Amino acid sequence: MANIRTIIIEDDHFNVLAVTKIIQNQFPEIIIVDTASMVNEAIEKINEHQPDLLLMDIHLIGGTSFDVIKQINYRDFKIVFMSAYHEYAVKAIEYAAVDFVFKPFDINDLVVAIDKAIDQMQDKQYALKIKTLFNNIDFELNQIILHGRDSLKAFKISDIVWAQAIAGGAEFHLSDNSSFIATKPLRRYEAILSDHTFFRCHPFNLVNLLHINTIDSTANTIHMLSGATVALENRRYNQLNELLQIQKEYVQTF
The missing domain is CATH 3.40.50.2300 (Response regulator)
Known part of the structure; x- marks a missing residue:
C-alpha cells in the first residue's frame, strides 16, 4: 500500500x-x-x-x-x-x-x-x-447503519416499525412493509434505538412506540399500525402502557 x-x-x-x-x-x-x-x-x-x-x-x-x-x-x-x-x-x-x-x-x-x-x-x-x-453532524441523530450480509445500509430510525432477534442477527421490519436482515445481534442496536422511541417488549423484540396501534393484554400481543403482530412479554405490559401514556400526553402538549 x-x-x-x-x-x-x-x-x-x-x-x-x-x-x-x-x-x-x-x-x-x-x-x-x-x-x-x-x-x-x-x-x-x-x-x-x-x-x-x-x-x-x-x-x-x-x-x-x-x-x-x-x-x-x-x-x-x-x-x-x-x-x-x-x-x-x-x-x-x-x-x-x-x-x-x-x-x-x-x-x-x-x-x-x-x-x-x-x-x-x-x-x-x-x-x-x-x-x-x-x-448526522448537527446531532439530528435520525439514522442508523445496519450491517447486512453483503452490504451496509442506512435507515431512518422513524421508518423502523419493530425488530426481532433471529439466529445469526436481527430482522428489522420497516414502514413500507419491507424488512432488512442484519448480521449483528439485536442488542448491538438496542442502545441506539432505546434513545429514541423503542421499547424492549419481549426478550426477542423491540417495538417503535410511534408505530403501535393497540395492545391485546389477553393474548400478550402488540398490534402495529403496519398490521404486524408482535409478541409482548406479560411482565412488560404495565411499563409499556405507562410509556404510551407519557407519549400521548407529550404529543397533546404540542
Whole structure:
C-alpha cells in the first residue's frame, strides 16, 4: 500500500507527541503531513493536504471536530476520533459506525483503531458511513447503519416499525412493509434505538412506540399500525402502557 497521508487534529501538545510516537513505532506506512489544534487551522490543512486519514480529538480550540467536518471541502478520508468526553458526539459516531478511542487511550486500542481504518481504505461501504456521519453532524441523530450480509445500509430510525432477534442477527421490519436482515445481534442496536422511541417488549423484540396501534393484554400481543403482530412479554405490559401514556400526553402538549 502507498504511504498513508495523515493529519493529527488535537489541542493537547502532549497527546500529539504520544500519537506521533505510536505511529512512528507501529505504522511505517503512515506519514504525518501536518497537525492542527484549532478549528480554522484544521479546515485549512485538510483542504490543503487532502489526507487519507484523520486522527481527531472532539474538543478543539474554537469549537469541535464536527465544526471542522461541516466546513471542509475535501472528504475522501478515514477518521479515528479520540476523546475523553462529549457523550453526544460519541453517539453521533456510533450512528455512523466510525471508530472512536477513549482518552486517556490504551496504546493497543489506538493501534487497533488505526489498523481498522487502514483496512477500510479499500472498503467501498465506508463512503456510506461517512455520508451518514455528515447527515448526522448537527446531532439530528435520525439514522442508523445496519450491517447486512453483503452490504451496509442506512435507515431512518422513524421508518423502523419493530425488530426481532433471529439466529445469526436481527430482522428489522420497516414502514413500507419491507424488512432488512442484519448480521449483528439485536442488542448491538438496542442502545441506539432505546434513545429514541423503542421499547424492549419481549426478550426477542423491540417495538417503535410511534408505530403501535393497540395492545391485546389477553393474548400478550402488540398490534402495529403496519398490521404486524408482535409478541409482548406479560411482565412488560404495565411499563409499556405507562410509556404510551407519557407519549400521548407529550404529543397533546404540542
